[in-house]
Structures are given as C-alpha cells and as structure tokens.
Amino acid sequence: MRQELLASQKSGRGILLDPRTKLALLITISVFVLSGGIGVTSRQFAPVLSAVPLILMLTEGAWKGSCIYFALYGGSYLLQILSLPYLSGLPSFFVVAVCGFLMRFVPGIMMGYITVKTTTVSEFVAAMKKLHLPEQIIIPMSVIFRFFPTVVEEYNAIGDAMKMRGIRFGGGKAGAMLEYRLVPVIMCSVKIGEELSAAALTRGLGGSVKRTNICEIGFHVQDILFLLLCVVAFAIPIATMIAGR
Helix, strand or coil: CCCCCCCCCCCCCCCCCCCCHHHHHHHHHHHHHCCCCHHHHHHHHHHHHHHHHHHHHHCCHHHHHHHHHHHHHHHHHHHHHHHHHHHHHHHHHHHHHHHCCCHHHHHHHHHHHHHHHHHHHHHHHHHHHHHCCHHHHHHHHHHHHHHHHHHHHHHHHHHHHHHHCCCCCCCHHHHHHHHHHHHHHHHHHHHHHEEEEEEHHHCCCCCCCCCCCCCCCCCHHHHHHHHHHHHHHHHHHHHHHHCCC
C-alpha cells in the first residue's frame, strides 16, 4: 500500500498545519460555506474560505485535484454571476440548484480530503489528546480516519484487476463488473475494519498507561494565520448581529 494503515510518517511538502488547525478550518468551511453564511457580509466572505482548500492543494503539488476543484467551484461561481441576470423560470432554477450545490458542498469535501490525506493517525491522536477528548471518541475516530483512504486504495486495486481480465461496462459484462467489484469491496471493508481496530489496540490506544507519540505537533505562524481567518469568519456574523440591535 502507498500509505500505512496507521501511519506515523508523511511527506514534508506543502504548508504544514497542526491537526487542530485543519479541523478548525474544516468546521469553519462546513458552517459558513455549506450553510451559505449568516448575513450578507458572511456570504460574501464564503469565497475567501473556499479558496483555502485550493491554496493547500497547490502547495501540496496536487495539480490535478486543484484543477478539478477550481473548475467546479470557479466555473459554478462564474456561471451563476454571468448567466442568472439573463435567465428566468426553469433554466434559472436549474443553474441556481446545480451551482449552489457545487459551491456549498465541494469546498467542505475538498477540505475533508486534505485533512485526511495530510494528517497521520499519530498526529491526529496527539491532537485529540491535547484537546482532552475521551478515549471513547479518539479510538473510533482514529480507526475511521484511515478506513476510507484504505478502502479507496483497495477499490483502485480491484479496478486494475478487472481491467486486466477485460471486465468493463461495455461488452455485455456490466453485471459481472458490478458483482466482481462490489463483493470484493465489501469483503475488503470488513477485513480492513478488523485490521485497523487490531492495529489501534496494538499501538496502545485504550490502554490504562498513558500513551506517548513520536510525532511533534504545535502551532506555528501559518497555523495562527489560518486560525485568525476562522476567528474572523465567526466574528463577522456576531458583529453584524450586535450592530443590528
């Protein structure tokens, strides 16, 4: 596998952020972009928050993901601005529905993808420990944290095996393709869940002795800047509500 089930090392590319900063960004983007913001000023600030995943992906060198994200969000943003003044009725509703869906969901999805991809489980556990969360929350979340990336890797490997055997949607083999993909993915998902749980217990999660970590986490200049961005995002609607009274 390209990644360990419970990794303790990662590449040093991109902007290195503390896991708590990534979670704060994920929560902030989910609240203010997914919900559409609170008030006019907050909605106008949403594109700034939506640019954060793009910046992080560019620094990571994920050019393909950056282009896809820019095309989806930027294209929806421009289409909504340029076309809505000239549309009405059903076409206007269709543009608003599609563009609104992409502009609200894609930033949060990409930020979640970045958080999972760039954070090792050791860092995640260390961050949760510093937040003083109970073991009943840390252990399931640490298992889930690597479950989905591992399932995606297994799914890609199954797809490569199907291509080698000539099983594709075309040629009257669509049913076989679904069967040969779905059943192995289900079996792999069960096995991966058991292996991740065993790996978590092997690493001392849930033990009575206090667990140590070999990774070092902490806030740096870049963390402070992004946290200030989150604070500003929450401060805007609060200030607007106070000023309106």
